[in-house]
Amino acid sequence: MTAPWTDRFADRMTHIRASEIRELLKLLDQPDILSFAGGIPDPALFPTERIQAVCAEVLEQTGAQALQYSVSEGLPELRRWIAARMTADGVPCDEGTIVITAGSQQALDLIGKLFLNRGDVVLAERPTYLGALGAFNAYEPAYGDLDSEVPASARLAYVVPDFANPSGRTMPRRERERLLERAEAHGLVLVEDAAYRDLRFAGTAEPSLLALDVARSGGIEAARTLYCGTFSKTLSPALRLGWVCAPQAVIDKLVLLKQGCDLHVSTINQMVAARVIAEGYDAHLERLRAHYRTRAAAMQDALARHMPLGVTWSKPQGGMFVWLTVPEGLDGAQLLEAALAEERVAFVPGAPFFATDAQATTLRLSYSLPGPADIDEGVRRLARVIAARLAYAGSNAAWAATGRA
């Protein structure tokens, strides 16, 4: 007999469900599938040898410290390096405004814990990063569309301004400024998820929301933006190293929550990362950018060459994602089923990325993992699946029109 667990779970669990995408990705782990589904960094870009050498060095020179507990706010030298980096990116600050988190995912969870009461409204873009919704859901918020009127119960707005997951979109400067104005007018906390900010491979950088906020408000202590950064997309996601840069009063509370949650991020991981980034980090970023630039260009070429009329897609200036929109009447989830069965090609349907009013005619394609030849072949196959459905829908429409005449 199974225990009646469902009755015993806390009320908040009614808001927490398995991610459709994670379930889907498990199915796609087969060698004969050409996949645009995984949104993970290309492992060929991990600085494996450097991390290996630095690990040995850290253990040899400072093993007792590296394997010991450490402070909840994070390693001072790592926080100082991040503060200097934030300062160079237009946010004058020091290590007191930085807390190290277990990836930016934990930052989102701690921010939800700190700011959200049940029923508070979180404003999000359409589409938005599913993992953020997963983190916030535990605090039982309602969701609203960032572009609609701001309800009185809105507390927080969550945005990915640079090369967003899943849309690949970059928010123009004017839109960032308008968002700050609206946040000020409605007393909103802004959460800036900068997970892909370092991966710009085209165009010119926009100032971060936090940089614009600091310029408007006069300093980080007067800002309303919480900046979430991460080393997952640049060094390695397995290190689980992210950070929040925010006014000290917010950081102090996040540190308390972090203490209650897991005490601190792995000391050895922080020490290794601090040494790895101290040398050659910018050259490493340039290599990543060149790599993703090539992959992104291969995908744009393939889409232009193969996709039937009526299909549109985003042209990202960085990051890992292209957002595809197919004509009305087609459905991303059904297309995936057909693409897997008929062409052994995979992607992620767009609908789960919407907190409100899901748009079924959308697909997320990642160009991070497949090489240029596979990108071309995968897009060609996907285009074939879409074209077949369009031809079918077209012939049905023509038939219906003839019938009516």
Ligand SMILES: Cc1ncc(COP(=O)(O)O)c(C=O)c1O
């Ligand atoms: C937009 C965005 N934010 C946050 C994360 C979480 O990354 P991490 O916790 O590894 O820093 C991801 C991961 O895919 C992401 O795409």
